[in-house]
Amino acid sequence: MSRTVEDIKRSIKSGKATVLTQQEISEMVEEKGEIGLKDVDVVTTATRAIMSGTYAVLSFPLAAPGSFIRASSARINGVPAYPGPCPNERLGIIDLMVYGTAHSIRQPDYGGGHLLRELVEGKDVLVEVLAENGDLLEKDICLDEIPYARIFSTRNAFKNYVAFVNPKGLPLKTIFSRLEFPPHFAAATVSGCGQINPIKNDPHLETIGIGTRILINGAQGFVMGTGTRSMPTRPNLLGLADMRHMDPEYMGGFATSAGPECIGSWAVPIPVLNEYILRSILLQDRNIPLTIMDVNVRQKIGKSTYGDVWDSVDLEVQFDPERCKGCTRCTAAPA
Incomplete structure (x- = not known):
């Protein structure tokens, strides 16, 4: 049995379509065990993580x-x-490209990801431009005063990723760890959201392609194709969206031991067209392979599953008062 996107669109328009989140699908699998095409028409998926391929124009x-x-x-x-x-x-007009991974020359833990979020929050930012004749032009500006502001991605939303360990004898500064990555296999760092990842739910990109409507940081955007380093076994996506409609909650910067990085979010609807897509959607974390690699040389040294990462895990952020630094101004308190 199979159906087309147009079939599903008609079901949505008539109000008869069943649209479920991937989390709801997972819960149904645990409760019922069996789910067929008749039970779901569209599954909504998402991923949020450090998205190094992000830049703004x-x-x-x-x-x-x-x-x-x-x-x-x-x-x-x-x-x-x-x-x-x-x-x-x-013309007095300037076009600028800002990398999400760029580092401030003034603040060690501030970078492009932090800047893009502050723009979306409506904050003023200081623009400094050196002209070819040596003149320095400065201007405070906010997003409302920027007629064109788009976020693009060269590669986002990887079909999950890998886990890294550090088997060497020395700690390592890396974008994959907030603190220096300890040696001798003392810790593992994992990227990838397992069963809710968009491409995991459509691994052959049967429904995701050029022009697919998505949400990037909460704003409607579009897929422009596959991204750099994309390959059939590890695909990723290239997309764009207007910054004016983004939600700062879904984006921002993150300070790693190797400097600031950029956080981004993607949400992608998956029409359930056939049994193959359905089987991919029903795949649970415990059945999704997770490659373990040496972070120093990026070579595979083991394997696990995403069930070892996400099953029976308390996702609430915990606060240990004994580890509080007692800063004069607590930046975490307002959140």
């Missing part, structure tokens, strides 16, 4: 026309930004 008026010919370099809140290929000669 911003275009906005910086100064009066004729104020400068071309921009040589730029920073926003101390984060390097790169003038775009269009010079906008003498």
Whole structure:
């Protein structure tokens, strides 16, 4: 038995479609064991993690026309930004590209991911541009004053990822660990959300492709195809969305032991077209392989499953008062 996207669209329009989250599907599997195509039409999936392939393109008026010919370099809140290929000669307008992984020259734990979230929060940021003639132009600006602000991704939403261990004899600074990664297999760091990951639920990308509507950081966006380093065994996606409609709760920066990184979120609906997609959707964490790799050389040294990571785990954040540093101003308290 199979059906088309148009069949499912008609069911949605008539109000007869069954749309479930992946979490609800997982709970149904545990309770019933058997689920057929008649039980579900669309499954909603999502992933949220460090998304290193994230960047933003911003275009906005910086100064009066004729104020400068071309921009040589730029920073926003101390984060390097790169003038775009269009010079906008003498218009006073600048196009900038900001990498989510860029590091501030002023604050060691502040980077592109933090900057993009602050823009979405509506905060003013300081733009500093060095013109080709040596003039320095500065301007405080907020997202409402930026006519074009899009977030793009070169590779996001990997079909899960891997676990890393450090078998060497020395600690290691890495984007995969908040603190220095301890040696001698003392810890493991895991990336990937297992059964709720979008591509895990559509591994052959039968329903996800160019033009697929998705949510990036809560804003409607579109898939533009597969991303860099994508391969049939480990696919990922390339997408874009307008920053104006994003929710800061779903994005931000994260300070790793190797410096700040960028957090992003994707949500993707999966039409359940056939039995193969259904079987992929029903696959539980305990049945999803998790490769274990040496973080130093990125070579496989073992295997596990996502069940060892996510099954019977308390996902609530815990606070240990004995480990509190007693900062003068607690940045965690307002949240």
